[in-house]
Amino acid sequence: MITIDNVTVGYGTAGFIKAVDEVSLTINDNEILGIAGESGSGKSTLMRAVYGDFSTGLRIQSGSVTGRFTDARTGRSIEAPSSQFRQLWWDQISYIPQGSMSVLNPLMRIEKQVVDGLPRRERRGSRAELRGRIARFFAGFGLAENVLDAYPHQLSGGMRQRVLVAIAAFVNPRLILADEPTTALDVVVQKKILLMMVEIQRRQRNSLVLVSHDLGVHYQITDRLIVMHRGKIVEAGPTAEIFANPRHDYTRNLIASLPRLHGRRAADTLGETA
Numbered sequence: 001m002i003t004i005d006n007v008t009v010g011y012g013t014a015g016f017i018k019a020v021d022e023v024s025l026t027i028n029d030n031e032i033l034g035i036a037g038e039s040g041s042g043k044s045t046l047m048r049a050v051y052g053d054f055s056t057g058l059r060i061q062s063g064s065v066t067g068r069f070t071d072a073r074t075g076r077s078i079e080a081p082s083s084q085f086r087q088l089w090w091d092q093i094s095y096i097p098q099g100s101m102s103v104l105n106p107l108m109r110i111e112k113q114v115v116d117g118l119p120r121r122e123r124r125g126s127r128a129e130l131r132g133r134i135a136r137f138f139a140g141f142g143l144a145e146n147v148l149d150a151y152p153h154q155l156s157g158g159m160r161q162r163v164l165v166a167i168a169a170f171v172n173p174r175l176i177l178a179d180e181p182t183t184a185l186d187v188v189v190q191k192k193i194l195l196m197m198v199e200i201q202r203r204q205r206n207s208l209v210l211v212s213h214d215l216g217v218h219y220q221i222t223d224r225l226i227v228m229h230r231g232k233i234v235e236a237g238p239t240a241e242i243f244a245n246p247r248h249d250y251t252r253n254l255i256a257s258l259p260r261l262h263g264r265r266a267a268d269t270l271g272e273t274a
């Protein structure tokens with residue numbers, strides 16, 4: 001779906017601060033891909049390059065990011081570089097950033113924020129019908145209908161983050177990019193939200209890219225994992241294999257620093273009653 005070919009990404013116009021250094025990677029259809037690595041290793045920069053968000057002064061110095069999507073209405077194949085992805089935001093690619101408070105507009109009720117972001121074709125029908133559709137979708141995330149009438153500050157951090165996940169998934173995009181979506185939350189809420197994300201991915205059969213510095217999170221839910229260190233990919237492969245047999249010293253140390261991983265993977269317990 002996304003081909004990242006030998007890409008070097010950084011910031012600045014006069015000088016150039018390199019943040020991602022000659023990275024190649026494919027994001028496949030219908031998978032959960034994890035991106036791990038310590039703070040400053042280039043995870044968010046790589047995500048921004050994949051999302052095609054150049055608003056932060058980000059620049060692709062060399063190499064390319066190319067996406068291949070199928071237009072939901074016409075069935076036509078769309079192939080484009082990430083510099084053109086903006087037109088595909090929401091519809092095909094959505095982004096769940098960290099820090100729900102900085103993303104949701106504090107002065108706007110949740111319903112309006114959802115509706116305003118929707119592509120025109122999703123806004124067809126009456127307002128009541130659309131609200132009903134949104135409310136039913138939100139209910140799948142444990143969000144009651146009155147959440148739609150709330151302002152962000154009236155919701156807990158966990159609820160706000162669930163709202164962001166629900167908004168990102170509402171129009172069934174083919175690629176969901178989630179940058180540390182649960183980092184600020186306590187572990188119980190974190191696990192619930194991660195399970196929701198896995199459930200959506202399984203239902204929508206799309207691709208989910210999950211950035212987290214927390215290897216425990218990757219162990220719980222990702223199919224494939226890359227580990228970044230100083231802008232480079234130092235490890236890549238199926239998550240279970242990396243945990244069983246880390247090749248790089250850096251990954252070994254990261255795994256060794258984890259509290260003991262016991263029990264089954266959260267993704268494997270989906271559908272079971274607690």
Ligand SMILES: Nc1ncnc2c1ncn2[C@@H]1O[C@H](COP(=O)(O)OP(=O)(O)OP(=O)(O)O)[C@@H](O)[C@H]1O
Pocket residue numbers: 011012017018019037038039040041042043044045046056057213
């Ligand atoms: N807007 C920006 N302008 C200039 N430099 C930036 C910008 N954003 C990030 N950087 C630099 O790029 C490098 C990689 O940062 P990036 O945010 O991609 O890492 P990260 O792995 O996502 O870290 P974190 O986990 O802390 O978010 C760092 O050296 C950082 O200082």
